[in-house]
Amino acid sequence: MHPPQSINNNNHLPSSGVTEDLWFHGSESVMLYDYKAQAPDDLSVQRGDWVYADLNNQTVDGWIWACALKMRKYGFIPKAYARPPAMTSL
Secondary structure (H helix, E strand, O other): OOOOOOOOOOOEOOOOOOOHHHHOOOEEEEEOOOEOOOOOOEOOEOOOOEEEEOOOOOOOOOEEEEEEOOOOEEEEEEHHHEEOOOOOOO
16 A cells, blocks of 8 residues: 555564654644554554654655654554644633
């Protein structure tokens, strides 16, 4: 379904001495819908989960390579399933 990503297939974040905020940088998005992985490089997420992605460095139309820190995993999600969080002024 997706072209191979140049990252190992276990879809887990490194755990040896690397903090989450230093390992991954990107824009925050919140999932609008559940998505169950349909390929080995997909990321299963649930509605309301937060994901992080470098939106300026995406290579597959309609898909986002994202990181879900809550689950300590990363993979592809449908672009239409995630949106930046709503911001309001105080």
